[in-house]
Amino acid sequence: MHIPGPTIAQWESRYRAAFANSLTGFKSGNLVGTSNSSGRDNLAIMTSAVHLGSHPPLIMLVIRPDVAERHTLSNILETGVYTLNHIGANAVERAHQTAARYPADISEFDAVGLTRRAIPDFLAPAVAESPLSMGLELREERKLEINGTHLVIGEVVWVELDEAIVGEDGYIDIEAATTVAVSGLDSYHRSQRHCRMEYAKPDLSPRRQDVVKGA
Amino acid sequence: MHIPGPTIAQWESRYRAAFANSLTGFKSGNLVGTSNSSGRDNLAIMTSAVHLGSHPPLIMLVIRPDVAERHTLSNILETGVYTLNHIGANAVERAHQTAARYPADISEFDAVGLTRRAIPDFLAPAVAESPLSMGLELREERKLEINGTHLVIGEVVWVELDEAIVGEDGYIDIEAATTVAVSGLDSYHRSQRHCRMEYAKPDLSPRRQDVVKGA
Numbered sequence: 001m002h003i004p005g006p007t008i009a010q011w012e013s014r015y016r017a018a019f020a021n022s023l024t025g026f027k028s029g030n031l032v033g034t035s036n037s038s039g040r041d042n043l044a045i046m047t048s049a050v051h052l053g054s055h056p057p058l059i060m061l062v063i064r065p066d067v068a069e070r071h072t073l074s075n076i077l078e079t080g081v082y083t084l085n086h087i088g089a090n091a092v093e094r095a096h097q098t099a100a101r102y103p104a105d106i107s108e109f110d111a112v113g114l115t116r117r118a119i120p121d122f123l124a125p126a127v128a129e130s131p132l133s134m135g136l137e138l139r140e141e142r143k144l145e146i147n148g149t150h151l152v153i154g155e156v157v158w159v160e161l162d163e164a165i166v167g168e169d170g171y172i173d174i175e176a177a178t179t180v181a182v183s184g185l186d187s188y189h190r191s192q193r194h195c196r197m198e199y200a201k202p203d204l205s206p207r208r209q210d211v212v213k214g215a
Numbered sequence: 216m217h218i219p220g221p222t223i224a225q226w227e228s229r230y231r232a233a234f235a236n237s238l239t240g241f242k243s244g245n246l247v248g249t250s251n252s253s254g255r256d257n258l259a260i261m262t263s264a265v266h267l268g269s270h271p272p273l274i275m276l277v278i279r280p281d282v283a284e285r286h287t288l289s290n291i292l293e294t295g296v297y298t299l300n301h302i303g304a305n306a307v308e309r310a311h312q313t314a315a316r317y318p319a320d321i322s323e324f325d326a327v328g329l330t331r332r333a334i335p336d337f338l339a340p341a342v343a344e345s346p347l348s349m350g351l352e353l354r355e356e357r358k359l360e361i362n363g364t365h366l367v368i369g370e371v372v373w374v375e376l377d378e379a380i381v382g383e384d385g386y387i388d389i390e391a392a393t394t395v396a397v398s399g400l401d402s403y404h405r406s407q408r409h410c411r412m413e414y415a416k417p418d419l420s421p422r423r424q425d426v427v428k429g430a
Contacts, residue, residue, distance in 0.1 A: 001375065004373050005272075005373060016269050017385070018385035019386070023349060024264040025244060027243065028242065048266065049239040050277055051239050051242070053361075054234075055224070089409060092412075097415050101416075111417070140361055144267070146273065146368060147267065149267060158217060161218075170231065170234040171399045171402065172238070179240055181241035183386075186424070187410075188411070189408055190407045192405045193402060197403070198401070200315040206311055206327075
């Protein structure tokens with residue numbers, strides 16, 4: 001089926017949003033933990049985290065200021081720090097619920113039943129239930145004129161995880177960690193490893209790794 | 216295990232890259248199809264596609280100009296159009312192989328054994344083996360000073376897929392399409408649906424959808 005852009009533009013908005021959000025493929029799901037300068041917490045699910053670089057480790061978030069994500073954005077701009085927390089399979093329902101538009105004076109930790117974990121010398125809270133958490137410091141923020149979304153670029157300043165899931169080569173086995181993937185607006189997925197591949201070179205055929213180094 | 220940023224900065228570069236690339240969680244994998252103005256094709260795997268908006272449908276790519284992705288960037292800037300193509304489970308090895316640094320005069324379609332599909336009135340080629348392909352027109356490009364990566368924002372101007380995978384609500388069942396997810400630099404995953412959730416509201420508990428609308 002071939003669908004031209006003008007057809008998509010005519011669709012009802014929720015149908016179009018479900019469709020458009022499925023186009024990129026599987027997405028990460030992270031809980032973004034912040035506090036404001038008075039120490040009031042916020043927790044919001046985001047599926048827009050993207051790897052920007054390794055040295056230093058940089059991650060970009062796309063934040064829409066018109067939804068539940070707005071408190072996250074203002075807290076990050078106010079304090080300069082935030083956490084990203086993977087969503088394990090046992091926390092999917094609670095993680096999804098953070099997308100509800102709670103008033104600013106309600107902590108999503110309390111509202112959805114996730115556990116705030118304080119990190120020494122770091123203002124933003126982590127999620128105790130997450131198999132992998134990291135702290136970030138804001139490095140750059142800019143608004144895209146094209147549709148009003150904000151790009152928030154942060155540097156990873158600490159990582160917490162079970163060392164058993166880190167392979168000899170540095171790969172983190174997020175499948176073993178039960179981290180879920182997201183598709184569309186509301187679908188959560190477990191994963192099953194298909195293969196790991198060796199580094200691609202022009203003069204060699206593609207080769208699967210015989211031993212899964214990260215497992 | 217708590218790992219401070221300065222420790223990560225001291226690691227050997229490949230180890231650090233494998234680790235840092237695993238941090239965001241599961242990533243999309245897409246083959247980006249382009250041609251230059253002489254009609255020479257390029258195909259490159261990218262894991263950085265992120266949803267930017269639905270009306271119009273906007274997708275952002277992060278492109279590093281120092282690797283195999285550089286031909287993609289120059290072709291997009293030259294012609295203004297490109298395709299994104301999901302990677303089905305049966306094309307993982309060939310998709311991964313497009314990351315090898317082939318010379319500019321070699322088409323990755325030929326080199327890895329994927330089939331070029333011409334789209335009427337659209338300069339960039341699609342991948343015949345992909346379960347979902349879309350065409351994009353460049354809307355904005357900018358270089359990030361923080362680490363030299365390029366942000367490429369495009370509008371989706373057509374989508375091709377099997378209508379059987381589009382649900383009543385617009386959700387595309389990319390799991391049924393066999394689309395794979397990526398983690399780290401080289402790990403490919405099939406998915407298994409955990410649940411779909413109803414729209415989150417502050418005054419309601421989280422509710423799973425009883426019937427998977429997209430299946």
